[in-house]
Amino acid sequence: MRFFALVAASVMLLAVAAAAAEYNVVDYGARPGGRADDSAEAFLAAWAAACNDSSSPVMRVPAGTFLVSQAYFKGPCRSAAGVVLAVDGVVVAPSAVDSSAWIMFHYAHGLKIRGGTLDGNGHAYWACKSKTTPGRRCPHGTTTLDISQSRGVSVRRLTLVNSKNAHMAIFDCTDVTLRGVKMLAPRDSPNTDGVHVQLSTDVRILSATIRTGDDCVSLGPGTSDVVIRNIKCGPGHGISIGSLGGEAGEAPVRNVTVEAAELTGTQNGLRIKTWGKPHPGLVESVTFAGVTMRGVQNPIVFDQSYCPGRGNVNCPGKSSGVKISDVKFTDIQGTSATPVAVRFDCSSTNPCTGIMLNNVNLTYNGKQAKSFCKNAHVRLLPRVAPRRATAYRPALPCQLESRPEIRLVGLRLPVLCLPVLRLPVLCSCYACPSRASPSARDRAGDPTAGPAPPSRSPHLLVYTHMLVIYFQDILGCGKFKKLGLQNEEALQKCFGDIISVGNDHWSPHMVHGAAAASPSNAPNVDGNDTQDIDIDLTQDKATCEEGDTNEVEQISPVNANGKRPPRPAPPKAKKQKSGTALTIQEAVTSMATSATSYASTKQGKYSIDEVMEHVIACGATYETNEHFIASELFVKKEQREMFMTFRNNEVRFSWLTRKYMAKYGN
Template identity: 40%
Template sequence: MPRRKVALEKIENRASMQVTFSKRKKGLFKKAQELSIMCDAHVLVLVFSAASKLSHYANPSVSEILERYKTHQLGPENPSIDLSTKEIERLRKEVDERDLILSERDLTIRQLKGENLDNLSIEQLIALSELTLNGFYRQKAKEMELYEKTIAFVKAWAETCSSSGTGSPTMYVPAYKTFLVKPTTFSGPCHASNINVQIEGSIVAPGVSNWGNNDADTWLSFYRIDGLVFTGSGYIDGSGSSWWERSCKFSHKEGCYSSSPTETHFSNCHNLTVSNLSIMNSQQMSLVVLRCENVYINQIKITSPEYSPNTDGIHLAASQNVRIIDSSISTGDDCISIGDETSNVVIDGVTCGPGHGISIGSLGKDQATATVENIYVSNSHFINTTNGARIKTWQGGKGYVRSISYENISLSNVSNPVIIDQYYCNTDNGCGTQKSAVQISNVKYNNFWGTSASNYAVTLNCSKTVACTDIHLTNINITTVPLSKGNTEAVCINAYGQADGYLNTDMSCLHYVETKF
């Protein structure tokens, strides 16, 4: 059956265009690198963005390839050497023109900031002043527009929350409409026992430049609202790219951001439902559930680029009785992370990737006491992730992680399919050896299959002073990519338990103790 042709069209949404451009450019450069390495080829790829920003990949270098292109003799069967010379000259001229435009723009920006003014005439200074004032007025007009839309949301919420009529009052965001909204808190308690927020259109966050003096660490915050149903087929766009490029993970320049706002935050909400929405481009974490009970998250789609820093998909903390069902998460960090004081969580039918897996932790930082128990992950898929089923704790912590189950898990090109890491250290200065540790016990891994991107299928790096106990692995069928590397391996430190069923990984490093569940 022939493949259906897909018509390509220009992406009109600016944020979607930027995300697609970044992902496709990264993929293009990756393919160029593979071609260069695998085939010993000299490769040059030049890409100009819609804003005339130049990016390139070259091996060995731009100048060497351009010179080779200019002087290359194509032979008598293809006498187009003159055309090649003209083409290379045209390309060089275009690059020079683009460089000049970018230099002029950079100078104008510096002058608008009050720099490099010494050589300007009085006429140029007046023109620059007019340009500055025009920009200022346009910015203020945009700020007022943004403020008015935010006020409209606040008023709509006040009416919905105060409604005391029968049924479930609904705050409705209409389809085919886009609303630019500043950081806003929607607070309860509300009069009705059930409240609906239905998003059919799009809600877009301001970027860093329009965030204003508001130091809010959350964009959309929902606080003390019982019976909240947050649903719809619309989009929530955090406009995260302007935050990512200022992250201290990418740049250590003065003024870089060590943290950024959470996109959507639910705290102290009971009987909460989040369903069907698309949440994208989070500034940092996409969806946080804090101090909530009886939470149902169903059929949501969360997407942030693989390179975006600290963009956990869903983060749970101090919450109980949570179900996350049939959802897709692609992020630059954990697809789902489970924090302290969290229990009775069911995760079923989740597709994760790219990202850092479904993780319990990190726990125990700064000698803190942590408690996590009764976590059940099943029928889920990990695709091109750094981790699959992960538990991570800092040295020196206290407390416990217990009664954990990962079952029926498929893996595709996952670097650490099964991993317990009790030496987690996410600091530039390293972490010293500590004697205490969060105690990990009663953990079950059942029916894992697929491929590892490394030689390892199972890594159980437990504390040397506080052993992991009652670890049970059953039917672990994980091969390497490519298969020619042979069987996958396991590595263990102070781990006790049992491995049985079909195992294509040697689990002799696990100290055998009959486990009971």
């Protein structure tokens, strides 16, 4: 009996402890029920209390609608498990937010967000952006939820709607999981990306529904080890890697997997986009598998000549320095809204390599869609069909933009064309089938024909058969063999519907946290880095006075009269101050200290000159966009301190770029 009593008491104590670990925003002054009373201070107070709790704190937002002007939740917190933000109600933003992010979490390690709705209230902003009035000034395009420099973050069942800009941004984070999230905005809402990930690793986006006016998911520079699974996307601009290569020194994107995705009515499906600039970069080890397309305008697209603006003045030569390699497409099915379903427009100086397509079947208006390939090395794998009759189909005419030449085993041959097995025709640096096996034409016409034998090395085929096999058994290639570039008119008809709509990709900008300590590699202007110089004025004075008493007295020489000149009289000691004088001096000293403290508060921890030196050090030199936006931002000490929290120059430069694009690049 005593044992059961102890158990009951323990359960009660645990219940009390659990109740004590919950911090309800209403208890800190939040007022639900409308859009008039700002609850931002109450939210921040509840977070401060929860963040200071070392147990397992829960910050709760109860049912109801809460207006929050802006909230910046800063860590790290005391709890090793992290703070749980449980949202049962709706948190709504004002129509304008004077920042590039509305709800921000910085250094929030172990953060867990559960349920609720964040309403970005972006209608007024969209209306302003849609107007064409010259000289109009729209408010900032604000990101709804910004999580930066955090690790071990989990977001579940959260709904984000009507964001002014991107719905969610993950910046410089590690180990982030989004599960069951929803992001909703009208089809025509500008720049309303779903999730943007940048400079982050080990990110999982699972079972998400994203219907917005821009990319469902976009992956920026420095992103690696990303898994996107069971996502429903559309309307919007699809799933994008990029844009990349816009600035020098961008980190690579690698190890990305997209599985079991559904894209409906999107502008793009699976896209890799890079600027037509020579800045070096890398995209590698990317897998797209089990993706269904429904009425997608550009189901598969590599665009390495992206350069919005007039005249392409920012892209000399329009040749991208970003290398794309090892990208696999497997089990991609569905319908295209345009005739060209697969478009590989790769860099002339860095051709795409290691591109593989396996069981890709995309149709347009009930017929097999076409494809386009430039500067890409593509490998096609056959689909193992249950019936031989459907194992092979005749190839479609090759859509060639040009006929570059390559050199294989000492022979100079034009680019050859591959027959396609349930695929559009792609142009690649591989040889055509040899006479050693039944031709593609025979297989296409013979329903009893078996599968093709294993293909031999293309180099061996070219060496063995030379020009005898060139274009011999490939349907639709004859006119290109005979006429070559005289088919440009047909090409223009085929690709005339592919147009550029300008900058259709949001570049994230956000405000990050307060200042941290100066970087360890900051120059030390005080001398030896390992030597501390202590200056104590009182000690110096005592030493000096002691030296006077021990010094050997100097004897003055005798003058002509036999007398020594008079010794100079020592200065008279100062009269001791009275009690009133001491009181006045203390008051004046206190006032001076307060004035110095106030001036320090206004100036902040970092001066403008000091921060601008770091701006230049990170690569934002004079006459650059980043230097220009820094000169605007860093008149405010809060912005200077945020900038100095970033861990290295790469992060700082990327942040400045995003700030500039948020204000001037939309």
